[in-house]
Amino acid sequence: LVFIETVGNPTLRIPPIDDIIKICGQEGCTVVVDNTFATPVIYRPVEAGADMVVESMTKYIGGHNDVLGGLLCSNHIKLKESIWEWRKLTGTIIQPLDAYLVARGLKTLHLRVKYSSKAAMEIAKWLADRPEVVKVHYPGLPDHPDHSIASRLFDGLYGGVVSFEIKGGAVAAKKFLNALKTIVPAPSLGGTESIATYPYESSHRNLSEEEKRKLEITPGLIRLSVGLENVEDLIADMENALKTSQG
Missing domain, CATH: 3.90.1150.10 (Aspartate Aminotransferase, domain 1)
Known part of the structure; x- marks a missing residue:
C-alpha cells in the first residue's frame, strides 16, 4: 500500500503523482491519494489511475466550517464492495444533517x-x-x-x-x-x-x-x-x- 497526498501540508510540496501511480501499477501496489488540498476541481487522482482517493469533507467540500466528514472513493468494484461492507459493520455512516451540509457545499x-x-x-x-x-x-x-x-x-x-x-x-x-x-x-x-x-x-x-x-x-x-x-x-x-x- 502506498499512501500519498496531492499537496503536502504545510509547505505544499507536490509529488509526481502520475509517475508514482504508474510505478505502483507495474509493481502491483495499491495507491491511495489524499486529495483534500487539491479537491476534485483541481485534480482527480482516480482519473490518473489511483486505486482509492480520500477527501476530508470537513474542508473544501463542506466548505463552511460547520461539518465533520470524510469520503473514500474508487473505480474498483471489488474494492468498493469490501469498503461498503466494512462501513456497514462498523457503523461509520454520516448523519443526515451532515450529509445535507456536504451536499450543500458541493453545489458551490x-x-x-x-x-x-x-x-x-x-x-x-x-x-x-x-x-x-x-x-x-x-x-x-x-x-x-x-x-x-x-x-x-x-x-x-x-x-x-x-x-x-x-x-x-x-x-x-x-x-x-x-x-x-x-x-x-x-x-x-x-x-x-x-x-x-x-x-x-x-x-x-x-x-x-x-x-x-x-x-x-x-x-x-x-x-x-x-x-x-x-x-x-x-x-x-x-x-x-x-x-x-x-x-
Whole structure:
C-alpha cells in the first residue's frame, strides 16, 4: 500500500503523482491519494489511475466550517464492495444533517475553489515582495520546487493555501497571528473564512526539531487558507499584522 497526498501540508510540496501511480501499477501496489488540498476541481487522482482517493469533507467540500466528514472513493468494484461492507459493520455512516451540509457545499465547490485559488496566487505574489517575509511556499510561484509538476498535473489552479515564513521566528509569528483582524487564527482550512494556522505548535508539534527542520516547518511559518473575502481586505489585514510582527 502506498499512501500519498496531492499537496503536502504545510509547505505544499507536490509529488509526481502520475509517475508514482504508474510505478505502483507495474509493481502491483495499491495507491491511495489524499486529495483534500487539491479537491476534485483541481485534480482527480482516480482519473490518473489511483486505486482509492480520500477527501476530508470537513474542508473544501463542506466548505463552511460547520461539518465533520470524510469520503473514500474508487473505480474498483471489488474494492468498493469490501469498503461498503466494512462501513456497514462498523457503523461509520454520516448523519443526515451532515450529509445535507456536504451536499450543500458541493453545489458551490467549483466556484469557491476557483476564487480562493486565484486569490491565493495574488496573495503569494504580494507576500514574496514583503521585507518581513523570508520565504513563500506556493506551488503557483515559479520558484516553488514543484511548480513544474503542479503546472503539469493541475487544471491551471494551484490551490487556496499559502504558507510563508516570517522574519523573527516564533515571537514574530505569534505577534502576527494576534494582530490579525479579518483573518481568523484557527487550525482548519477550506472554509469561506480565511484562516491562519501555526503548524510549528499545532499540527506538527509532536515532531522532533530535526524532523521539523527537514520539512521546513520553522518557528516563523504561517499557513494561510484563503477564503472568500475581498483580496484587498486580506492583504490590508496581513500588511498591518506583518508590520506589527517586527515591532
